[in-house]
Amino acid sequence: MTTIGFVGLGVMGSPMAANLVAAGHAVTGYDVSAERLDRLADAGGKAAGDVAGAVAGADVVITMLPDSPQVEEVAAEILRHAGPGLLYLDMSTISPSTSRRVAEQAAARGVRALDAPVSGGERGAVDGTLSIMVGGAGGDFEAALPVLRALGTTIVHVGPPGAGQTVKAANQLVVGGIYGLVAEAIVLLEGSGVDPVAGLDVLAGGLAGSRVLDLKRHSMIRREFAPGFRIDLHHKDMGIAVAAAREAGVALPLTGQVAQLVAAARAQGHGSLDHSALLKVIERLNG
Template identity: 70%
Template sequence: MSRIGFIGLGIMGSHMAANLVRAGHSVTGYDVVPAAVDRLAQAGGKPAADLAGAVDGAEVVITMLPDSPQVAEVVLGPNGVLAAVRPGVLLIDMSSIAPETSREIATAGAERGVRVLDAPVSGGEQGAIKASLSIMAGGDAADFEAARPIFEDLGRTIVHVGGHGAGQTVKAANQLMVAGIIGLVSEAIVLLEASGVDGERGLEVLAGGLAGNRILDLKSTTMLARRFEPGFRIDLHHKDMGIALASARAAGVALPLTGVVAQLVAAARAQGHGSLDHSAVLKVVEQLSAR
């Protein structure tokens, strides 16, 4: 079992940290929201008053933060993780951020003798709760193997996908696919209902055929009911679509469908739905047809 400092106890991080506690690790957590730290304490973790307190004595530090600027500040800042930990610590960033930020952190870590992995996750809040996340890790193979026991307490599909930043590139590909499928499910719902077909029965058939997908499995009921309580917020998916498009530009490839879907997500955010679940893209598709 490991001594883990966990920074970022939001919708995903809170459940992930609690699962590590249940697995027997010693987990000290910090978040800028005090109530999030209190929840970890109630789950059996150790609360920290600040970042330095969270990483003091840690063998492994995990960050789960909203975006590249927050990760860069927490890790690279003058009072950040790299300034506080000793050489040999394993730093695992499980946030979804730009690949170039992950590579910058890995370079800075190497200069201080800190091992670094980028290991973003997929599976949403339910995956975090059930410890069934997909984990896509970038970095050195030996560091990945060292982290594997921790990953196995958090997820089911655990793959070393390449060097530093590769995990973030795979996550960008994941996010463009998820957003695209949500957009198509939204269009299917609008078409079915506008044509007088019962949406629930129609989606039941679609889920059993070649059109079946995890979005239908997990979100069709709430989408049909127009319930958009956040499991993964539009705001965060908007950020991820920006990463996907920037990655495409850097790689010199064209992703035309991704561009269209990114605009649907951006429209949802512009219409004030940023705090809703990403399945609220349905609201934009409905508006386009004045439904």
């Protein structure tokens, strides 16, 4: 059993913390929402009154937060209260440069830090089947594996600090692009008088098959866009991908187009909907 502090009990963090409890770990969580803290307590965890309370006595601390500013703020609080040797896993999706900066600050305090963003959405968080891409020292990755195995099924050490976030940026640009193309496929099929259910069922069984088609084709056809993963968050992630490309000095033209589609969805008031709501943007383009 590992003693784990968990900060950030939202759509992803809440089921992840519950899975850690179910795996036999002692989990103390903190969130600004009292309702989310109650949910952790109902799952068998403990609620802390602040970040310091979640860190106290922990062998491992996990953060699952919305963006870089929140991670930097909470990481600073964690490091203020951390003892030497603490293993800190940030599983948020943030900029690679932020992860590298946090890792440097952690090392100065004797804390082992990993960036370990995830893919798989809410369903993967609930089922414990997330893909986890980890940046940091190899020995720290090995130390984190017993905890990570309670959360995911594909867990890969991808490089030094920040590398996990770079891989996550690549993941998000691919996912966004696939959603955009699936949306266009639906509009093409319907505009041509072809049954989109039959059409996408065929696509899902061929080379065009993907997890997006497997999980979302029917809900997209029914225009059901309850999140899931919100457009607002994917907009943030596409910004990370574009910024990472600029930092690396590479051109990603399709990524730029997808980023603009996601930005259009947000501008049209769809920020709280699932990212499959890119279909609404393509429909609007077509009148």
